[in-house]
Each structure stands twice: as structure tokens, then as C-alpha cells.
Amino acid sequence: xxxxxxxxxxxxxxxxxIDNVSGEEATKMALIVPFLSALGYDVYDPSEVIPExxxxxxxxxxxxxxxxxxxxxxxxxxxxxxEAKAYGQKAEAHDGQLSRYFxxxxxxxxxxxxxxxxxxxxxxxxxxNVMDKEPFFIxxxxxxxxxxxxxxxxxxxxxxxxxxxxNHAEEMIYVKAITQLIGNVLRFPSEGFVRFLVxxxxxxxxxxxxQGRITGKVxxxxxxxxxxxxxxxLVELMTRSLNQEMAQSVESININHTDEADIKAEEVDSxxxxxxxxxxxxxxxxxxxxxxxxxxxxxxxxxxxxxxxTVNYFGIHLGKSNWWFLRLSLSSTKKTFIxxxxxxxVKTLASDFVVQEVVSPTGEAWSKITISSVDDLDRLxxxxxxxxxxxxxxx
Numbered sequence: 001x002x003x004x005x006x007x008x009x010x011x012x013x014x015x016x017x018i019d020n021v022s023g024e025e026a027t028k029m030a031l032i033v034p035f036l037s038a039l040g041y042d043v044y045d046p047s048e049v050i051p052e053x054x055x056x057x058x059x060x061x062x063x064x065x066x067x068x069x070x071x072x073x074x075x076x077x078x079x080x081x082x083e084a085k086a087y088g089q090k091a092e093a094h095d096g097q098l099s100r101y102f103x104x105x106x107x108x109x110x111x112x113x114x115x116x117x118x119x120x121x122x123x124x125x126x127x128x129n130v131m132d133k134e135p136f137f138i139x140x141x142x143x144x145x146x147x148x149x150x151x152x153x154x155x156x157x158x159x160x161x162x163x164x165x166x167n168h169a170e171e172m173i174y175v176k177a178i179t180q181l182i183g184n185v186l187r188f189p190s191e192g193f194v195r196f197l198v199x200x201x202x203x204x205x206x207x208x209x210x211q212g213r214i215t216g217k218v219x220x221x222x223x224x225x226x227x228x229x230x231x232x233x234l235v236e237l238m239t240r241s242l243n244q245e246m247a248q249s250v251e252s253i254n255i256n257h258t259d260e261a262d263i264k265a266e267e268v269d270s271x272x273x274x275x276x277x278x279x280x281x282x283x284x285x286x287x288x289x290x291x292x293x294x295x296x297x298x299x300x301x302x303x304x305x306x307x308x309x310t311v312n313y314f315g316i317h318l319g320k321s322n323w324w325f326l327r328l329s330l331s332s333t334k335k336t337f338i339x340x341x342x343x344x345x346v347k348t349l350a351s352d353f354v355v356q357e358v359v360s361p362t363g364e365a366w367s368k369i370t371i372s373s374v375d376d377l378d379r380l381x382x383x384x385x386x387x388x389x390x391x392x393x394x395x
Contacts, residue, residue, distance in 0.1 A: 003156060004149050006038045007141075014117070014141050018333055021116065024086040028069065031116030032084055035141065040157030041072055048073050053081070055101055066097035078108050079160055085115040088333075092120070102131040109162045110155065117141055117334075121155070123169050136169040138356075143312070143329060143336075143368075147359065176357075179365055183342050186230050194219050194226055235394070283330050284314040287374045291316055291326065294381045301392035313338075318391060325391035326384065335371050339387040343367045349382045 017030050033043050042048045053071035070082035083098045085091050091113050102111045102122070106129045111122045113135075120135035139152055151172070154165050185193050195214055202209030210218065288307050295305060303318040317324040328337040339346060343357040346367040354370040369380065377384065 003038075003153060004146075007144075007149060007152070010034055010038050011141050011144075015331075018087060018117070021087045024084055027087040027116040028084050031087060031141075032070075032082070032114060035114075035116075035119070036070070036072065036082070039152075039155055047076070050078075053078075053101075055104060066100070068098055068101050074157060074160060078105060079162070080110040080112060080155070081108060082112045082114065085113065087116045089115050091115040091118040099131040103129060109166060121169075123166060125166075125170055125173060136173050142331075142334075143358075145359075176359065176365075179359075180342065180344070183365060184344065186234070187342075187345075189223065189226050189230070191219055194222055197226055198222050278309050278311055280309045280314070281330065283374060284309065284328065287314070287328055287330065287377060288316060290374060290377050291384055294377065294384050295388050297381070298385050298389060300389050303388075303392055303395075305388075318388075318395060323391060323395060325387040330374070335373065336368050337371070338366050338368050339383055340364070340391060341367050341383065341387055345386070346383055349386065350380055353380070 013034065014031055021027055021030050033049075036049055037043045050071040050073060051069065052067050053069075054065045054067045068081045069084040071078045072080040072082065081098060081101055098111055098113070102108060102124075109123050111131055113120045113122070117140060119139040119141070121137040121139070122132050122135050124130055124132060125136060126132050137151055139148055151168070153159055154161075154168055198210055198214050198218065284307075292305060305316055306319060308315045308317060308321045308324075313327040313329050315321065315324045316326040316328070325340055326337055329335070338358055342365050343355060346355050346369065350369055353376070356368045356370075358366045358368045369383065371377070371380070
């Protein structure tokens with residue numbers, strides 16, 4: 001069984017166990033220890049997975065030394081610290097002793113804070129040998145993408161390399177920031193960006209060059225033109241990408257024509273197995289009905305929305321499953337939905353809710369909003385309408 005399959009199996013186990021998990025110790029044994037095992041560490045070897053680790057420089061408080069929940073060692077050298085929170089608690093903040101341990105052992109470059117569901121990975125990108133306040137990678141065992149698995153592989157015992165992790169962490173941070181920056185620029189072109197594009201028009205062809213100074217009046221004239229141009233460029237890029245994928249699919253079918261019958265049989269079996277695992281709940285149907293009602297107030301588009309239920313989420317789309325604009329996950333313990341909007345915009349529209357960024361396998365930045373019940377969707381109508389209209393505009 002490969003690493004991705006191990007994580008998939010663990011995800012299913014965690015989903016079954018969490019309703020019976022209460023307190024930090026239960027969280028460790030039922031959720032965190034199996035995760036460390038999936039990363040390739042021998043949880044039964046106290047020299048490799050060291051519980052309640054106390055360093056030589058530990059500070060004594062109230063008659064006891066400060067300790068971290070787990071230290072992970074490879075060939076006798078500690079490579080990671082893990083701080084455990086009880087399931088249900090936020091895994092956002094880390095306690096002081098974790099950063100003191102991280103800063104004290106300069107050979108240790110990775111620290112994890114987890115509640116058994118969210119695993120937040122920290123290193124020292126800002127100041128060398130000083131633990132960053134913000135994580136460079138967050139992995140949710142119940143909600144993850146293929147790209148998350150590729151990132152998680154860096155921390156597997158067999159792959160662990162400090163330099164590779166540091167380089168990858170830095171790349172992840174800057175890719176995320178630049179992706180967000182590009183998204184903001186494309187949605188709301190700044191004066192500087194408009195000025196740059198106008199000044200570069202002459203490089204396309206001499207006839208396009210703007211003569212004279214680029215004044216504020218020129219900037220205002222070109223703003224709507226540039227917004228239309230950006231939209232046209234994005235549509236062209238997506239169309240070109242889709243055509244390439246279709247061509248590759250046709251080529252693949254031709255190459256594997258002799259195996260076509262076997263492949264179809266396997267796909268049918270797989271589809272039947274997945275369908276058997278899907279249960280559309282009354283809560284999901286109630287959410288769909290509520291979204292339908294809310295979207296009727298849209299003044300721009302009148303798509304007839306539909307839903308597609310899967311094992312991992314309940315998707316709402318515009319008639320084709322890949323034209324989705326909402327993905328809901330409504331478990332008994334946690335209720336969230338993903339909107340295809342940038343986190344900055346959603347934080348503005350949903351200031352009273354917890355919002356997290358989710359990066360898709362293609363690098364697109366989405367937002368995950370945590371709700372307490374389906375009734376919260378009424379308070380998030382601006383987010384729903386914005387998500388719907390943005391997707392509708394593409395089609």
C-alpha cells in the first residue's frame with residue numbers, strides 16, 4: 001500500500017472515531033499516534049517516538065519540568081516536535097514551551113501543533129533558529145487535496161531531509177503570497193499595474209504605443225479596457241488548457257485501446273462502490289434548498305443550480321459538476337463549506353465567521369468557512385451570491 005492509500009485509510013478511520021474521542025489523551029492515542037505511524041515512524045519504539053519529551057534546558061514550573069508531547073527522532077537525532085491539543089480545541093496557537101524547545105535545539109527544524117484533525121507545520125523561515133509564529137503548511141486529515149499529500153510526503157521518515165523541507169516551505173509561502181497578489185491584481189487592477197500595461201503596449205506593435213505622458217485621465221480610460229482584456233486572457237488560457245487535456249485524453253484512449261474493456265469494467269465497479277458509500281442527508285438537502293432560495297435574489301444570472309453528492313463533500317453547481325461554486329461538508333461534529341473566492345474577499349464578506357484558505361491542486365486559492373448550522377447560510381448570502389455569480393460569469 002502506498003503513502004496516499006495509507007492516508008486515505010487513516011482518514012476513514014478518523015472519521016469513524018472522532019465522535020468517541022474526548023480529551024487530550026484520547027486524541028493522542030486514537031488520532032495523533034496513528035498519523036505519526038502513517039508518516040513512517042515506529043510508534044512502539046520510545047527512542048524514535050518519544051512521548052513527554054524533556055530537554056536538558058527545560059524550565060521547571062510548579063515543581064515540574066516543561067515538556068513537549070512528542071519528539072520524533074531519526075537515527076538518534078530529533079527532527080520534529082509535536083504539541084497535542086484535545087480534539088475540538090483549536091490547533092492555531094502553540095504554547096511557549098514548544099517554541100523554547102524548537103529554539104533550543106538548533107538541529108530541529110520542524111514543529112507540529114495538532115488537535116488530531118488539523119496538523120499545522122512550523123519552521124524558522126523568518127529568523128534562523130527561531131520558530132515562526134505562522135505555519136507554512138496546514139494538513140487536514142478529513143479534507144485534503146492531492147497536492148496536500150505531495151506536501152505531506154516531505155515529512156515521511158523515509159523522505160525527511162531538513163534542507164529539502166526548508167526550501168519547500170519557503171517556496172510554499174511565496175507561491176501562496178504571489179498567487180494571492182496576482183489574484184488581487186487581476187480582480188482589482190491597481191493604478192501602477194494599469195500604468196505598466198499601458199506603457200508596454202508599444203512592445204506588442206509600434207502602432208499600439210500611447211504617445212505622450214500617461215496621465216490619470218489615460219489610466220481611468222484604460223481601467224475598464226484592461227479588466228476586459230484580463231477576463232479574455234483568462235478564458236483563452238482555460239480554453240487552451242482544456243483543449244490540451246482533451247487531446248491528451250484522446251491520445252491516451254488510442255494508446256490503451258486494447259485495454260478499454262478492462263478499464264470500463266474497473267470504472268463501473270469503482271463507481272458502484274462509491275455510490276454505495278454516498279448518503280445524501282436531510283441536512284444537505286435543506287442546505288441546497290436554502291441556497292436555491294438565496295440565489296433567486298441574484299440580479300445578474302438565472303442558472304438552474306443542481307447538486308452532486310460525493311463521499312467527501314456535497315457539491316452545488318450550475319448544471320455541470322465542474323461548474324461548481326460551493327462544496328459543503330456537513331458532519332455531526334464540524335460543518336464547513338468551500339467557496340471559489342479568495343480569502344481576503346471572504347474575510348470581508350464574512351467577518352463573523354472562521355475562514356481558512358484552501359489551495360487547489362492547480363494553485364487556485366479558495367476559502368473554507370466554518371458554520372455552526374445550515375441556518376448560518378442566511379447570514380452568508382453575500383458570499384453565496386458572489387460565488388455563484390463569479391462562476392456563472394465564466395459560462
